[in-house]
Amino acid sequence: ETGVTQTPRHLVMGMTNKKSLKCEQHLGHNAMYWYKQSAKKPLELMFVYSLEERVENNSVPSRFSPECPNSSHLFLHLHTLQPEDSALYLCASSQGGAGSYGYTFGSGTRLTVV
Amino acid sequence: AQSVTQLDSQVPVFEEAPVELRCNYSSSVSVYLFWYVQYPNQGLQLLLKYLSGSTLVKGINGFEAEFNKSQTSFHLRKPSVHISDTAEYFCAVSESYGNSGYALNFGKGTSLLVTP
Numbered sequence: 001e002t003g004v005t006q007t008p009r010h011l012v013m014g015m016t017n018k019k020s021l022k023c024e025q026h027l028g029h030n031a032m033y034w035y036k037q038s039a040k041k042p043l044e045l046m047f048v049y050s051l052e053e054r055v056e057n058n059s060v061p062s063r064f065s066p067e068c069p070n071s072s073h074l075f076l077h078l079h080t081l082q083p084e085d086s087a088l089y090l091c092a093s094s095q096g097g098a099g100s101y102g103y104t105f106g107s108g109t110r111l112t113v114v
Numbered sequence: 115a116q117s118v119t120q121l122d123s124q125v126p127v128f129e130e131a132p133v134e135l136r137c138n139y140s141s142s143v144s145v146y147l148f149w150y151v152q153y154p155n156q157g158l159q160l161l162l163k164y165l166s167g168s169t170l171v172k173g174i175n176g177f178e179a180e181f182n183k184s185q186t187s188f189h190l191r192k193p194s195v196h197i198s199d200t201a202e203y204f205c206a207v208s209e210s211y212g213n214s215g216y217a218l219n220f221g222k223g224t225s226l227l228v229t230p
Contacts (some may be wrong), residue, residue, distance in 0.1 A: 004157070033217060043204070043220040050216070090157055094216075102148050103218060105157035 003027045006091050006106035014114055015081060021109045023074040023091030030095055032074040033103070034066060037088040049074065081113045116141045116209045118188075120221035127228055129197055135190040135224045137205035146208035147188040148218060149179055153201045161203075164188060175199070200228045 004025045013019050023032065031050040035043045048055040049068040063085075065077040074091060088110050092103035121136040139145060146165050150158040162173025169181040179190045188205060202225050206218040 006157075031216075035220075040222070042222045045217050045219070048217050055217075092157075102160045102163050103158070105150075105159070107155075107157045110155075 004091060004093055004104050004106035006089075006109050008109060009107065010110045010112075012112045012114060013078070013081065015083075017081075018077070018079040020078065021076040021089055021091075021111075023076075023106055025072055025093040025104070027093060027104060028095065029093035029104070030071055031093060032068060032071075033092045033094075034074070034076050035090040035092065037090055037108070043090070046076075078111075081111075083113050086111055086113045115219065116145065116207045117219055118147075118205045118207050118221040120203075120205050120224050122224050123222065124225045124227065127195055127226065129228055129230050130194050132193050133191065133195050133199075133226065135203050135205075135226065137188045137190065137221060139186050139188060139205075139207050141186070141207065147179075147181060148206040148208075149173065149177070149188075149190050150204045150206060150220075151175075151201050152204065152223075158204060161190070195226070195228045197228050197230065200226060202226075 007022045033048050034046040036046055037043050046060050047066040063080050067075040088108045090108045091106040094103050118137055118139045127133045148163045149161040151161050152158045161177050162171045162179055164171050164181045172178045177192050179188055181188050202223045204223045205221040208216050209219055210216050
């Protein structure tokens with residue numbers, strides 16, 4: 001157990017569905033992240049939450065919507081996705097500024113859009 | 115934006131042989147550098163990190179990396195690999211976001227395949 005838990009591990013959804021990915025950490029970290037990992041591509045940073053400030057990558061489509069209700073939980077709400085959104089979605093958390101502690105990653109949610 | 119380039123997409127190596135996985139970064143300011151490993155169907159696990167001080171950094175599982183500022187490199191090495199080291203390896207650099215946040219920018223990864 002890495003300390004960061006993601007659910008579900010696998011998700012298959014149709015393009016008209018609405019679903020949510022959940023991430024939970026009990027490490028006392030103050031920042032959480034969503035990354036998208038597609039085959040043969042670098043990990044793409046999607047969203048950052050740090051000290052309740054959300055910083056997002058402007059290239060993320062609006063069909064992805066993050067929510068961070070508290071420092072321990074992070075959600076990624078999905079709606080009207082496209083097949084190219086199929087990927088491994090990784091959540092991570094960290095403590096400290098300027099990357100001094102690195103990340104703790106969850107095991108990811110494997111998303112397939114049909 | 116700060117970025118990293120992993121020069122090799124795949125590195126095949128025989129068991130007990132040495133290995134070097136290459137990483138170059140682009141930055142003109144102080145950087146924090148990381149190496150992560152990803153085993154199949156798992157998230158990423160931190161191998162080692164460079165923040166400051168000694169340029170030779172030792173990590174878990176016998177890996178080490180050397181920070182070279184003049185060459186803007188942070189290559190990962192292991193003197194003798196095991197079958198269990200077969201995995202995907204990612205180099206990453208830290209970048210600031212907003213007033214208090216930061217995030218890691220990752221390279222494309224290097225697939226290390228260790229064979230008997």
